[in-house]
Amino acid sequence: MMEIHMVAAADSPEFALLCWALRSSPVVGLDAEWKPNRTIRLRHQDTVGGGDSAPAADLPARSFPTVSLLQIACRVRRRPSDPVVGDSPVFLVDLLSVPLVALWDPLRDMFESSSVIKLGFKFKQDLVYLSSTFSANGCDPGFDRVEPFMDITSIYHHLKNPTMGKKHPKDTKSLAAICKEVLNVSLSKELQCSDWSCRPLSEQQILYAAADAYYLLEIFDVFQQKIITKAAAKSQPSPPGQNFIATVIEKEIIPESGSNKLFTECCESSDMLDDCLSNNVRRHGEKIMLKESDKIPRTSRRKEKKQSSGNAKNKEKLTCDEDWQGPPPWDVSFGGDGSPKFLCDVMIEGLAKHLRCVGIDAAIPFLRKPDPRQLLNQAYKEKRVLLTRDAKLLRYQYLVRNQVYKVKSSLKNDQLLEVIETFQLKISEEQLMSRCTKCNGNFIQKPLTIEEAIAASRGFQVIPDCLFDRNLEFWQCTDCKQLYWEGTQYHNAVQKFVAVCKLND
Numbered sequence: 303m304m305e306i307h308m309v310a311a312a313d314s315p316e317f318a319l320l321c322w323a324l325r326s327s328p329v330v331g332l333d334a335e336w337k338p339n340r341t342i343r344l345r346h347q348d349t350v351g352g353g354d355s356a357p358a359a360d361l362p363a364r365s366f367p368t369v370s371l372l373q374i375a376c377r378v379r380r381r382p383s384d385p386v387v388g389d390s391p392v393f394l395v396d397l398l399s400v401p402l403v404a405l406w407d408p409l410r411d412m413f414e415s416s417s418v419i420k421l422g423f424k425f426k427q428d429l430v431y432l433s434s435t436f437s438a439n440g441c442d443p444g445f446d447r448v449e450p451f452m453d454i455t456s457i458y459h460h461l462k463n464p465t466m467g468k469k470h471p472k473d474t475k476s477l478a479a480i481c482k483e484v485l486n487v488s489l490s491k492e493l494q495c496s497d498w499s500c501r502p503l504s505e506q507q508i509l510y511a512a513a514d515a516y517y518l519l520e521i522f523d524v525f526q527q528k529i530i531t532k533a534a535a536k537s538q539p540s541p542p543g544q545n546f547i548a549t550v551i552e553k554e555i556i557p558e559s560g561s562n563k564l565f566t567e568c569c570e571s572s573d574m575l576d577d578c579l580s581n582n583v584r585r586h587g588e589k590i591m592l593k594e595s596d597k598i599p600r601t602s603r604r605k606e607k608k609q610s611s612g613n614a615k616n617k618e619k620l621t622c623d624e625d626w627q628g629p630p631p632w633d634v635s636f637g638g639d640g641s642p643k644f645l646c647d648v649m650i651e652g653l654a655k656h657l658r659c660v661g662i663d664a665a666i667p668f669l670r671k672p673d674p675r676q677l678l679n680q681a682y683k684e685k686r687v688l689l690t691r692d693a694k695l696l697r698y699q700y701l702v703r704n705q706v707y708k709v710k711s712s713l714k715n716d717q718l719l720e721v722i723e724t725f726q727l728k729i730s731e732e733q734l735m736s737r738c739t740k741c742n743g744n745f746i747q748k749p750l751t752i753e754e755a756i757a758a759s760r761g762f763q764v765i766p767d768c769l770f771d772r773n774l775e776f777w778q779c780t781d782c783k784q785l786y787w788e789g790t791q792y793h794n795a796v797q798k799f800v801a802v803c804k805l806n807d
């Protein structure tokens with residue numbers, strides 16, 4: 303049975319107990335919960351119809367989710383005079399009701415204390431959100447360092463394959479899968495996506511939240527036990543009991559342990575074990591450092607995407623993985639001219655032609671085989687959104703914010719619709735075929751007469767004779783000089799795009 307303490311106020315006995323436990327635990331398990339972020343659809347102003355400029359207030363401010371619950375499972379080391387508490391109390395700290403300024407110091411001390419091993423499962427993301435939550439509530443800067451830290455995935459890989467050291471396979475198991483395998487405990491996953499900002503939390507939510515932190519300690523225990531057993535196996539003929547372990551550990555400890563500053567505040571009786579452990583923590587542990595760039599919300603949710611794939615702990619708290627997060631660089635409220643401009647990656651040049659057919663400015667790369675930097679440079683300079691099928695390019699969002707979008711559809715017509723819907727483009731029938739599909743250029747404003755068209759086409763483009771006696775309009779691209787006319791092809795194309803864009807609906 304877990305011992306759960308709800309901490310909801312700074313002047314409560316539970317808060318005092320938490321502060322004591324944070325100082326008295328050599329090992330803590332950490333987890334955090336937040337309300338899932340729903341994808342926000344931007345309501346763009348009708349830029350074609352003109353009118354008012356888009357009010358900035360309509361645009362959502364991009365920010366990290368607010369952490370509403372912090373779970374801390376403590377493996378306490380109790381002295382007789384200490385508060386009466388079990389050896390592994392789990393604290394559920396309600397960040398919606400506890401004043402964060404009261405929590406900031408004890409939390410930061412624990413995060414940075416060399417004598418507290420912090421355990422977590424992919425805790426960096428939690429720390430980013432936690433830090434931002436505290437920063438936003440008067441505790442600026444938030445948290446930027448957790449050390450020493452051990453990721454449960456690293457521990458798991460050590461248990462599976464002790465010789466591998468810090469290097470382990472990239473595909474990671476979910477916390478539930480690790481718990482099942484190491485502890486034969488089944489963790490419920492149902493509530494991961496529940497609303498963690500609702501109060502009171504349901505009993506199920508409380509148990510779920512506590513378990514996520516508590517079992518980190520249990521997995522660590524197995525790790526710790528394995529270290530001792532391994533050490534025991536190395537030094538065979540030894541008497542059982544406490545001395546046995548001490549002897550074993552003496553042999554296991556590497557000479558450099560003298561320089562080890564971990565656990566200096568620990569009780570004497572456990573020093574040997576701690577030394578052995580700290581060696582292993584140093585060998586397998588790590589630290590989490592948040593850089594300034596980690597503290598800025600990005601459009602790319604690649605990291606989260608990666609986490610939720612591969613059967614990792616499915617922190618479905620972010621549902622907007624590769625969705626467009628706007629506003630685009632042409633948005634009038636951001637100094638743009640309101641007319642959408644795209645750059646289509648080489649893989650989707652067909653989409654560029656389709657976009658031009660519906661009158662949208664869609665460029666292609668200058669170079670035939672551009673590298674990511676060249677693509678991004680062009681998008682940035684020309685204030686275009688780079689459309690690509692290459693998810694790898696999303697990782698450059700930090701260079702050009704709101705300027706990369708991964709097209710999900712694979713067929714041209716679907717891609718066109720996807721882009722129209724995602725960027726809320728207004729397509730009218732007059733816009734169809736209003737742009738050079740060959741080079742993305744504009745047409746000269748005034749349609750040409752037949753004579754002008756013939757003159758313009760000389761030595762360059764053949765105009766079928768049969769067109770001359772028909773009263774057709776010609777247009778010429780201002781850039782590549784290509785001539786277009788209102789023939790059968792034109793009418794077919796218009797019909798096609800009226801259908802594709804559902805302009806008649």
Ligand SMILES: [Zn+2]
Pocket residue numbers: 738739740741742743779780781782783784
């Ligand atoms: Zn052209």
